[in-house]
Amino acid sequence: MKKTVIDAHNLTRIYDEKTIPVYALNGVHLHIEEGEFTAIKGPSGSGKTTLLNMIGGLDSPTGGWVEINGTNITGLKGGALIDFRLHNIGFVFQSYNLIPVLTAWENIEFILLLQKRPATERRKRVNELLAQVGLNDKARKRPAELSGGQQQRVAVARALAPKPQFILADEPTANLDSVSASNLLDIMDKLNKEENITFIFSTHDQRVIDRARRVITLEDGKIVADTAPASIVHETTGEK
Amino acid sequence: MILRLTWRNLWRNRRRSFITMTSVTFAVLLAVLMQSFQKGVFDYLVNNVVGFYYGYLQVHRQGYWEEQVVDNSFTQQDSVYNTIKRLPGVKEVIPRLETFILAASGNNSKGCMLAGTDPEKENRLSGIAQKITSGSLPGKNEKAVLLAEGFAKRLKVNAGDTLILFGQGYHGSTAAGKFPIRGIVHFGSPQLNEGLVFLPLEQAMELLGAENQLTSYALVIDDPSRLSAIQASVRKITPENFEVMNWKELMPDIANHIKADGASFYIFTGILYLIIAFGIFGTILMMTAERRYEFGMLTAIGMKKSRLGLILFLESLFITLIGVLAGLLASLPPVIYFNRHPLVLKGEMARIYEQFGFEAIFPTAVDPGIFITQSIIVLVIAFITGLYPVWHISRLDPYNAMKR
Ligand SMILES: Nc1ncnc2c1ncn2[C@@H]1O[C@H](COP(=O)(O)OP(=O)(O)OP(=O)(O)O)[C@@H](O)[C@H]1O
Numbered sequence: 001m002k003k004t005v006i007d008a009h010n011l012t013r014i015y016d017e018k019t020i021p022v023y024a025l026n027g028v029h030l031h032i033e034e035g036e037f038t039a040i041k042g043p044s045g046s047g048k049t050t051l052l053n054m055i056g057g058l059d060s061p062t063g064g065w066v067e068i069n070g071t072n073i074t075g076l077k078g079g080a081l082i083d084f085r086l087h088n089i090g091f092v093f094q095s096y097n098l099i100p101v102l103t104a105w106e107n108i109e110f111i112l113l114l115q116k117r118p119a120t121e122r123r124k125r126v127n128e129l130l131a132q133v134g135l136n137d138k139a140r141k142r143p144a145e146l147s148g149g150q151q152q153r154v155a156v157a158r159a160l161a162p163k164p165q166f167i168l169a170d171e172p173t174a175n176l177d178s179v180s181a182s183n184l185l186d187i188m189d190k191l192n193k194e195e196n197i198t199f200i201f202s203t204h205d206q207r208v209i210d211r212a213r214r215v216i217t218l219e220d221g222k223i224v225a226d227t228a229p230a231s232i233v234h235e236t237t238g239e240k
Numbered sequence: 241m242i243l244r245l246t247w248r249n250l251w252r253n254r255r256r257s258f259i260t261m262t263s264v265t266f267a268v269l270l271a272v273l274m275q276s277f278q279k280g281v282f283d284y285l286v287n288n289v290v291g292f293y294y295g296y297l298q299v300h301r302q303g304y305w306e307e308q309v310v311d312n313s314f315t316q317q318d319s320v321y322n323t324i325k326r327l328p329g330v331k332e333v334i335p336r337l338e339t340f341i342l343a344a345s346g347n348n349s350k351g352c353m354l355a356g357t358d359p360e361k362e363n364r365l366s367g368i369a370q371k372i373t374s375g376s377l378p379g380k381n382e383k384a385v386l387l388a389e390g391f392a393k394r395l396k397v398n399a400g401d402t403l404i405l406f407g408q409g410y411h412g413s414t415a416a417g418k419f420p421i422r423g424i425v426h427f428g429s430p431q432l433n434e435g436l437v438f439l440p441l442e443q444a445m446e447l448l449g450a451e452n453q454l455t456s457y458a459l460v461i462d463d464p465s466r467l468s469a470i471q472a473s474v475r476k477i478t479p480e481n482f483e484v485m486n487w488k489e490l491m492p493d494i495a496n497h498i499k500a501d502g503a504s505f506y507i508f509t510g511i512l513y514l515i516i517a518f519g520i521f522g523t524i525l526m527m528t529a530e531r532r533y534e535f536g537m538l539t540a541i542g543m544k545k546s547r548l549g550l551i552l553f554l555e556s557l558f559i560t561l562i563g564v565l566a567g568l569l570a571s572l573p574p575v576i577y578f579n580r581h582p583l584v585l586k587g588e589m590a591r592i593y594e595q596f597g598f599e600a601i602f603p604t605a606v607d608p609g610i611f612i613t614q615s616i617i618v619l620v621i622a623f624i625t626g627l628y629p630v631w632h633i634s635r636l637d638p639y640n641a642m643k644r
């Protein structure tokens with residue numbers, strides 16, 4: 001049996017509870033296993049970001065709970081939660097992922113510094129990660145000197161650096177042209193296949209959805225579909 | 241890492257950092273200059289009046305200062321003189337016999353303060369020998385006078401002329417005498433310059449018929465900041481029927497003026513610093529608002545709020561620190577310059593000052609205490625305003641901060 005990394009139970013998130021309540025999430029159950037490459041799609045306002053925030057420990061649910069690798073993060077507070085994120089979850093945001101005053105290399109090293117890793121280990125790991133995202137030659141560039149796609153690749157490398165349980169990416173390609181987007185997807189795909197890195201990303205983009213191996217559809221805060229797209233179903237049929 | 245980030249963030253919005261730094265620089269420069277001038281002018285004033293004649297402390301017979309007449313003098317006693325002189329902190333004791341008297345030359349006559357004293361000792365107190373503009377210092381018992389420059393002008397006399405002194409002596413006797421003018425001396429204080437006449441002590445006693453009588457001991461002390469302590473110890477060893485007064489009691493006008501001016505200085509600098517505080521706070525507010533998303537992102541990926549807060553705190557502290565250092569450096573040359581070459585007012589303004597009894601000369605004081613206090617005040621402001629982003633971060637929650 002595969003290892004469960006995320007187990008979310010009956011997640012509910014209500015905004016503006018006292019005035020006009022908005023059910024951003026309404027009773028979502030989610031089970032994610034190691035090595036998944038899962039897209040979360042849905043119309044704007046359907047709750048994609050809210051769901052990712054819940055499983056990423058960036059916001060706490062109004063009801064329900066989230067377990068990551070056996071730890072219930074819904075009960076974690078303040079510093080403990082920040083620490084948990086640092087060691088267990090990699091984040092890639094839509095844009096402005098990087099610290100503008102640090103170079104690409106330093107941005108990746110930053111997270112290892114937060115983890116207090118020794119210098120030799122940091123150097124080795126950062127170089128290795130930059131190679132994996134194909135940006136060895138951009139190590140000394142600051143974010144402003146990189147293209148949007150390159151910035152997102154650095155962000156992926158940074159998210160990978162601490163060897164997290166999984167990587168969450170909220171619309172990682174939304175600000176990219178299609179070439180850069182497919183480039184980023186190639187890298188994520190490769191990392192998933194070769195290193196068994198678990199990716200969960202939200203998106204509007206059909207081309208991105210097509211490359212996912214599992215697609216969860218949200219509508220009005222509920223999961224209305226949870227399938228593999230047709231093209232992939234064939235490949236994976238009979239695997240289980 | 242913290243220092244690296246702090247340092248680079250400083251250069252991130254160069255213009256804003258620069259504006260904040262320069263405003264701190266100017267505030268420090270202004271405050272230091274103002275305080276240096278203020279202290280310099282007062283030191284100068286006190287030095288001219290106190291240092292050149294009155295002394296920091298005076299000992300008289302009880303009641304003399306109320307009614308300054310020779311009849312309120314006391315008989316010279318070596319024992320009193322010696323015990324005072326031996327007190328630690330007392331550098332010099334100058335016995336004097338003073339009275340108001342009429343001075344005349346030709347058809348001109350004017351009232352003046354006659355100071356019977358030891359010219360040599362006066363010179364040790366104030367170095368008046370260097371202030372002599374013509375003629376020379378009279379000898380210890382010489383029958384000759386030394387005139388203040390302004391007074392000589394008013395009487396239209398010069399060194400070498402003869403002065404007639406006429407007035408009331410001890411116990412109702414008549415005092416009258418003719419004295420050659422040995423020298424003219426310039427006093428910084430207009431009050432002294434307009435009406436002081438020195439006569440060697442024994443000559444004054446003889447003129448006033450006051451053998452062995454003194455009106456005061458003027459004391460030179462080595463550390464003006466210990467004034468009240470020294471005053472207390474002098475008080476303890478002088479007989480009951482003497483009064484021991486410090487210069488502030490002798491000249492309440494000057495003391496009050498300094499006090500009032502000090503108060504307005506504090507109000508002014510208070511306002512200046514309030515402006516600076518709001519300026520620094522404004523930039524910090526802008527900076528935290530602008531970087532809100534980044535702070536959210538940093539806590540999201542796992543940076544502890546305490547570390548982030550520390551970086552922001554150090555950023556604002558560094559900006560101010562650099563501003564303070566620049567301000568101190570910038571204020572050094574003018575402070576030193578105006579200490580060597582004081583501002584001198586001319587014309588109408590100068591006359592107004594002189595009417596109030598002040599010389600229109602404005603030197604600065606070069607006092608490390610001023611630089612230190614001003615820097616500390618600004619740094620304390622930076623410290624307090626720097627706490628704002630720390631507080632802001634402590635309440636930050638990443639999903640809200642990153643919402644656009
Ligand atoms: N902080 C908030 N306060 C109030 N309502 C919120 C807040 N955040 C989200 N919502 C609401 O919750 C619902 C879900 O929002 P969410 O951002 O999760 O949607 P989304 O699927 O990510 O949309 P998009 O595709 O536009 O990013 C929306 O109706 C939104 O208006």
Ligand SMILES: [Mg+2]
Pocket residue numbers: 048049050170
């Ligand atoms: Mg969203």
